[in-house]
Amino acid sequence: AQKITQTQPGMFVQEKEAVTLDCTYDTSDPSYGLFWYKQPSSGEMIFLIYQGSYDQQNATEGRYSLNFQKARKSANLVISASQLGDSAMYFCAMDGSNDMRFGAGTRLTVKP
Amino acid sequence: DARVTQTPRHKVTEMGQEVTMRCQPILGHNTVFWYRQTMMQGLELLAYFRNRAPLDDSGMPKDRFSAEMPDATLATLKIQPSEPRDSAVYFCASGFPLGTAVRQFFGPGTRLTVL
Numbered sequence: 001a002q003k004i005t006q007t008q009p010g011m012f013v014q015e016k017e018a019v020t021l022d023c024t025y026d027t028s029d030p031s032y033g034l035f036w037y038k039q040p041s042s043g044e045m046i047f048l049i050y051q052g053s054y055d056q057q058n059a060t061e062g063r064y065s066l067n068f069q070k071a072r073k074s075a076n077l078v079i080s081a082s083q084l085g086d087s088a089m090y091f092c093a094m095d096g097s098n099d100m101r102f103g104a105g106t107r108l109t110v111k112p
Numbered sequence: 113d114a115r116v117t118q119t120p121r122h123k124v125t126e127m128g129q130e131v132t133m134r135c136q137p138i139l140g141h142n143t144v145f146w147y148r149q150t151m152m153q154g155l156e157l158l159a160y161f162r163n164r165a166p167l168d169d170s171g172m173p174k175d176r177f178s179a180e181m182p183d184a185t186l187a188t189l190k191i192q193p194s195e196p197r198d199s200a201v202y203f204c205a206s207g208f209p210l211g212t213a214v215r216q217f218f219g220p221g222t223r224l225t226v227l
Contacts, residue, residue: 031212032212032213033210033211033212033213033214035213035216037218043201043220043221043223044218044220044221045203045205045218046218047215047216047217047218050210050211050213050215052210052211052212052213053212054211054212055211091155093155095212095213095214096212096213099157099168100145100157100160100214100216101157102154102155103154104154105154
């Protein structure tokens, strides 16, 4: 069975600094996709970034980058130049073999 | 700007009542998901459709939950009878293939409270 682990229930970062949110996964599928979503207090789920298991390069989307280490089965999200609007819950997710799993989430608070 | 729509946005009902939640996926998306989010369990996949056919509903309590896609523009999730432990936010998402995965677009959710 697939499993996603986010070990940081909460994180704090100073505005304009970078922050890394951890995510590890476990799967026996050779082919899978990894996602990060942001959920602000409004409750909507916002797609941030995607990494395919066969992608050679780490994914980047604006201020978001995914540090993909396949051998270690980790897919950490790096947010550069944090903004107050980045305060939210962040979920790591994995899609493989018609099974979509989400981690428990990390609550990020950006301090002014 | 295409969006997934869900109705109702909020629902308060009494234990034992039937609840039907509706989702309109984004036109052209061939995959639809239903999720449930609670503080205790987080986000759980309940059911998953591709081209309107159910692919996986193993996450759904079969005795009271049912999910259907009567046509490409409508997905429904029904709970009968509802119980207080069903109180949660129910998300629908639609998507298209992205590599070997599915790029999902989430609806705003239905917040269900069962008294």
